[in-house]
Amino acid sequence: MADRPIKELDLKTPLEAARKPSLNQIAKTGICGIMDPISPGIPPGSDTATLALLGYDALKVYSGRGAFEAIGSGINVLPGDIAFRCNFATVNEDLVVLDRRAGRIADKDAAKLVESLQKIKLEKPSVKFLFKSTIQHRAVLVIRGSRLSTAVSESDPEKTGEKVSEIKPLDESSEAKLTARILNELMHKFHKVLKEHSVNKERAKRGLPQANIILCRGAGTIPNIKTLSELYGINAACIAAASLIRGVCKVAGMKLIDVEGATGTPQTDFVAKAKSAVQTLKKCDFVFLHVKATDVASHDGNIKQKVELIEKIDHMLGYVLSNIDLGSTYLALTADHTTSLLTGNHEGDPVPVVISGPYVRRDGVEELDERACASGGLHRIRGMDLMPVLMNLIGKTKKIGA
Amino acid sequence: MADRPIKELDLKTPLEAARKPSLNQIAKTGICGIMDPISPGIPPGSDTATLALLGYDALKVYSGRGAFEAIGSGINVLPGDIAFRCNFATVNEDLVVLDRRAGRIADKDAAKLVESLQKIKLEKPSVKFLFKSTIQHRAVLVIRGSRLSTAVSESDPEKTGEKVSEIKPLDESSEAKLTARILNELMHKFHKVLKEHSVNKERAKRGLPQANIILCRGAGTIPNIKTLSELYGINAACIAAASLIRGVCKVAGMKLIDVEGATGTPQTDFVAKAKSAVQTLKKCDFVFLHVKATDVASHDGNIKQKVELIEKIDHMLGYVLSNIDLGSTYLALTADHTTSLLTGNHEGDPVPVVISGPYVRRDGVEELDERACASGGLHRIRGMDLMPVLMNLIGKTKKIGA
Numbered sequence: 009m010a011d012r013p014i015k016e017l018d019l020k021t022p023l024e025a026a027r028k029p030s031l032n033q034i035a036k037t038g039i040c041g042i043m044d045p046i047s048p049g050i051p052p053g054s055d056t057a058t059l060a061l062l063g064y065d066a067l068k069v070y071s072g073r074g075a076f077e078a079i080g081s082g083i084n085v086l087p088g089d090i091a092f093r094c095n096f097a098t099v100n101e102d103l104v105v106l107d108r109r110a111g112r113i114a115d116k117d118a119a120k121l122v123e124s125l126q127k128i129k130l131e132k133p134s135v136k137f138l139f140k141s142t143i144q145h146r147a148v149l150v151i152r153g154s155r156l157s158t159a160v161s162e163s164d165p166e167k168t169g170e171k172v173s174e175i176k177p178l179d180e181s182s183e184a185k186l187t188a189r190i191l192n193e194l195m196h197k198f199h200k201v202l203k204e205h206s207v208n209k210e211r212a213k214r215g216l217p218q219a220n221i222i223l224c225r226g227a228g229t230i231p232n233i234k235t236l237s238e239l240y241g242i243n244a245a246c247i248a249a250a251s252l253i254r255g256v257c258k259v260a261g262m263k264l265i266d267v268e269g270a271t272g273t274p275q276t277d278f279v280a281k282a283k284s285a286v287q288t289l290k291k292c293d294f295v296f297l298h299v300k301a302t303d304v305a306s307h308d309g310n311i312k313q314k315v316e317l318i319e320k321i322d323h324m325l326g327y328v329l330s331n332i333d334l335g336s337t338y339l340a341l342t343a344d345h346t347t348s349l350l351t352g353n354h355e356g357d358p359v360p361v362v363i364s365g366p367y368v369r370r371d372g373v374e375e376l377d378e379r380a381c382a383s384g385g386l387h388r389i390r391g392m393d394l395m396p397v398l399m400n401l402i403g404k405t406k407k408i409g410a
Numbered sequence: 411m412a413d414r415p416i417k418e419l420d421l422k423t424p425l426e427a428a429r430k431p432s433l434n435q436i437a438k439t440g441i442c443g444i445m446d447p448i449s450p451g452i453p454p455g456s457d458t459a460t461l462a463l464l465g466y467d468a469l470k471v472y473s474g475r476g477a478f479e480a481i482g483s484g485i486n487v488l489p490g491d492i493a494f495r496c497n498f499a500t501v502n503e504d505l506v507v508l509d510r511r512a513g514r515i516a517d518k519d520a521a522k523l524v525e526s527l528q529k530i531k532l533e534k535p536s537v538k539f540l541f542k543s544t545i546q547h548r549a550v551l552v553i554r555g556s557r558l559s560t561a562v563s564e565s566d567p568e569k570t571g572e573k574v575s576e577i578k579p580l581d582e583s584s585e586a587k588l589t590a591r592i593l594n595e596l597m598h599k600f601h602k603v604l605k606e607h608s609v610n611k612e613r614a615k616r617g618l619p620q621a622n623i624i625l626c627r628g629a630g631t632i633p634n635i636k637t638l639s640e641l642y643g644i645n646a647a648c649i650a651a652a653s654l655i656r657g658v659c660k661v662a663g664m665k666l667i668d669v670e671g672a673t674g675t676p677q678t679d680f681v682a683k684a685k686s687a688v689q690t691l692k693k694c695d696f697v698f699l700h701v702k703a704t705d706v707a708s709h710d711g712n713i714k715q716k717v718e719l720i721e722k723i724d725h726m727l728g729y730v731l732s733n734i735d736l737g738s739t740y741l742a743l744t745a746d747h748t749t750s751l752l753t754g755n756h757e758g759d760p761v762p763v764v765i766s767g768p769y770v771r772r773d774g775v776e777e778l779d780e781r782a783c784a785s786g787g788l789h790r791i792r793g794m795d796l797m798p799v800l801m802n803l804i805g806k807t808k809k810i811g812a
Contacts, residue, residue: 367414367415367750367752368414368415369414369415369423369759369780369781369784370415370421370781371781371784383785385444385781385784385785386790387444387784387789387790388789388790389450389790390450393449393450393451395451396449396450396451396452396758397450397451397758398451399451400451400452400453400757400758400759403753403755405451405452405453405758406453407453407454407455407755407756408448408452408453408454408455408458408468408469408472409454409455409456409457409458409459409461409468409472409475410455410456410457410474410475410628
């Protein structure tokens with residue numbers, strides 16, 4: 009949601025340009041500020057930013073993206089498992105990548121391919137693997153066995169026109185060597201099965217890119233963190249469609265709420281998410297409602313869409329405001345990071361943050377945007393401070409000292 | 411002193427509602443801000459907050475409350491000693507607590523009981539104990555010997571209607587086991603002496619709760635910190651009546667000033683403290699003047715009293731302003747934590763802070779309260795930053811680097 013000033017918007021940010029009565033209402037009844045998800049100038053990933061927003065020190069606990077993706081897609085990742093983000097991709101005979109997304113392969117084609125890949129056996133019987141497709145070309149891989157390591161290179165060159173990389177151990181440990189050997193074995197066996205697969209022969213006939221290789225990256229393990237319930241004694245829930253966000257929330261011990269029509273895309277059903285949040289709040293102390301859409305528009309450089317999506321978020325929050333008890337509920341609104349329409353990247357600029365509720369020290373800020381919030385009573389906080397601030401307001405923090 | 415907006419005060423805080431010309435005068439001539447005693451959202455204890463205000467990293471150096479209480483009450487706690495906060499309490503024959511404060515027993519009754527308890531001998535002759543009553547039902551216990559530990563549970567159930575707890579080691583160390591054994595021995599011997607004591611027989615006749623047991627909690631040792639003199643080369647003094655605050659200041663190497671009429675209660679003699687501060691400033695570089703009263707009113711939920719006490723603090727500071735050389739003295743005013751009239755607890759909301767003096771960069775803030783100060787030139791700082799800021803103004807900080 010957060011951005012930099014843009015020439016096309018007369019040097020306003022998309023938040024400043026959008027019509028947003030409900031967001032402004034929250035600012036008017038709340039205490040505002042700006043927030044560095046990690047620290048000033050550091051661009052966070054969606055995973056580290058979400059860890060920070062949930063109160064964790066991402067710099068200390070982050071252990072790679074793979075495990076969050078895998079957990080978010082429904083795999084029960086265990087301690088010691090090594091998880092990877094994977095893509096179905098298209099390579100030529102020399103293993104040069106022609107399409108990193110295999111033409112954004114349809115879910116049903118991917119599902120058939122996965123079924124065959126799951127039957128592959130590894131040479132070392134004490135190591136197992138789990139492989140699952142998620143959306144389009146995306147999939148997750150989990151390696152399970154004793155003495156594995158995340159210290160391995162990636163097979164994904166992250167560019168077309170480059171050759172698929174051999175996976176190498178990144179340190180001298182026997183764990184890293186074993187993990188690299190197993191991954192290379194899997195990548196070769198996957199390729200062998202895929203290139204002969206009937207689905208790909210069919211795709212070739214239809215002129216579609218063949219999904220003839222799996223690329224993997226983002227090795228991760230489950231971070232060793234306490235749940236929100238252990239830390240604050242709260243019953244917490246997550247309403248998010250993006251598997252990465254769901255994975256982080258699951259690791260934090262939150263209940264994942266499924267909402268029909270929530271897709272993690274600009275076409276998501278905003279009001280369905282708002283309705284679910286209102287219902288979930290009746291049973292939970294804390295509800296985390298995440299919208300991915302504005303980030304997608306930012307990565308695509310789509311200014312008009314980003315402004316429209318902010319207006320849809322405003323509409324979504326209008327529903328929330330009209331349907332919760334504002335006398336007993338605290339509402340915090342922020343972004344997990346700045347994503348620049350201009351660069352298409354996550355940036356390290358701070359995000360606006362506002363907390364509205366019965367006993368906050370209201371300030372004079374009247375609009376919710378990057379600049380107006382910068383003069384608010386919260387000043388400039390860190391992402392990992394937000395959760396203690398919120399938990400303090402609802403009486404869930406523990407005193408340090410006596 | 412700091413609080414949240416309160417309905418009964420038209421959503422003002424007690425500081426905002428109070429008449430406070432002297433406090434506002436300090437704000438007008440100073441630089442203002444807000445301060446997180448520990449970090450945003452974290453409710454501090456009075457001990458950790460005071461450590462922070464004196465410039466120490468409380469999260470690193472805090473080692474329990476007991477030693478501060480014991481030192482503040484005049485016991486010379488040594489490195490290695492384990493100190494506890496104790497209560498005289500009333501239990502029935504099944505050791506169920508009937509009154510955690512033994513009817514707030516009179517000081518003279520407690521003194522007679524203590525005299526008998528001090529004569530008790532421990533089985534292990536290499537371990538000694540010191541026991542001293544402070545105010546009403548409050549007392550401190552210090553165990554002295556080699557190889558003791560703070561890793562023991564508390565005997566105080568902190569509720570009436572519950573049984574006194576056996577003290578247990580909290581880790582597997584021989585130190586923790588030994589300390590638990592000694593404490594249990596002491597608690598049993600204390601109980602045996604108290605229940606047969608003539609003072610209690612006398613109290614029973616008068617219909618008063620018998621002080622027939624000692625409850626202990628808050629195991630602590632002296633933190634390993636440098637004194638303010640070692641850190642900044644200053645001669646520092648403390649004017650505080652609360653034994654906990656006095657203990658922290660003593661550990662920081664400050665001279666404890668006794669003021670007649672200073673009680674650590676809402677009935678304290680504010681002007682006597684102000685007069686003492688003015689006198690002490692003639693001999694010392696730094697005087698820490700602490701008022702406990704507003705915290706007491708907050709814990710009691712007494713809105714009217716809290717506002718009145720702020721006005722008394724204002725009057726006290728009026729005396730200080732009229733009697734110090736404002737051209738050569740820096741005056742900082744803040745709270746050690748927010749205590750909510752509504753919850754009765756220490757809360758993690760930031761406190762206002764102002765520093766007035768000849769060479770501060772004055773801002774436009776005209777009132778000393780939580781919200782006005784939030785727009786001041788100090789922005790949002792941490793408790794442990796205050797002391798370096800003050801020492802810098804009087805030329806007592808050391809340069810880092812060259």
